[in-house]
Amino acid sequence: AQTVTQSQPEMSVQEAETVTLSCTYDTSESDYYLFWYKQPPSRQMILVIRQEAYKQQNATENRFSVNFQKAAKSFSLKISDSQLGDAAMYFCAYSFYNTDKLIFGTGTRLQVFP
Amino acid sequence: GAVVSQHPSRVICKSGTSVKIECRSLDFQATTMFWYRQFPKQSLMLMATSNEGSKATYEQGVEKDKFLINHASLTLSTLTVTSAHPEDSSFYICSARLGGSSGNTIYFGEGSWLTVV
Numbered sequence: 001a002q003t004v005t006q007s008q009p010e011m012s013v014q015e016a017e018t019v020t021l022s023c024t025y026d027t028s029e030s031d032y033y034l035f036w037y038k039q040p041p042s043r044q045m046i047l048v049i050r051q052e053a054y055k056q057q058n059a060t061e062n063r064f065s066v067n068f069q070k071a072a073k074s075f076s077l078k079i080s081d082s083q084l085g086d087a088a089m090y091f092c093a094y095s096f097y098n099t100d101k102l103i104f105g106t107g108t109r110l111q112v113f114p
Numbered sequence: 115g116a117v118v119s120q121h122p123s124r125v126i127c128k129s130g131t132s133v134k135i136e137c138r139s140l141d142f143q144a145t146t147m148f149w150y151r152q153f154p155k156q157s158l159m160l161m162a163t164s165n166e167g168s169k170a171t172y173e174q175g176v177e178k179d180k181f182l183i184n185h186a187s188l189t190l191s192t193l194t195v196t197s198a199h200p201e202d203s204s205f206y207i208c209s210a211r212l213g214g215s216s217g218n219t220i221y222f223g224e225g226s227w228l229t230v231v
Binding site: 035042043044045047050091095100101102103104105106107 | 159211
């Protein structure tokens with residue numbers, strides 16, 4: 001069965017600094033999708049970034065980028081120039097190639113200090 | 115604005131009663147929607163896949179007779195918690211895919227807090 005592991009329950013970063021959130025997953029599939037979602041106190045799930053497993057190039061969205069290591073089954077999220085509004089729970093998620101069912105990790109709570 | 119809307123955002127019901135939560139896709143058709151459950155300080159767990167015009171597919175361990183899912187139109191899926199008990203109190207959230215291809219953007223509703231007293 002596919003699993004997603006986030007080993008950092010909490011992380012903190014100073015405003016304007018860079019932080020990296022870790023995520024590892026287990027799958028026997030070769031094609032799949034990986035996601036990072038942000039969940040602020042409002043509980044709304046917000047897509048941060050998405051990566052297709054068949055693409056070697058790491059996805060980037062403005063200040064957010066990933067380090068996708070397919071062989072190592074690692075998918076970390078780097079947040080550059082951290083802002084106070086980045087404070088939230090961050091969930092790493094996996095989906096099979098032909099479905100939109102998401103398997104979530106346990107989440108990492110990110111605190112941003114001024 | 116949000117492309118997936120849930121209603122109600124908060125609901126309190128008495129133990130033993132049933133409560134319905136709606137999930138609507140706004141401005142797009144969703145043949146498939148998903149229902150998740152999130153306990154406090156925990157992750158989201160997939161409960162079931164809602165299929166328009168057919169029966170929902172439930173994940174292992176989810177009681178289909180307790181959590182009734184109806185997807186009667188291409189823009190609406192409903193989750194009914196029947197004979198609710200305090201342990202059913204949780205945050206319920208739905209999602210739907212925008213676009214016809216797998217892997218396209220998945221949008222989540224705002225979620226619904228259920229409290230059973």
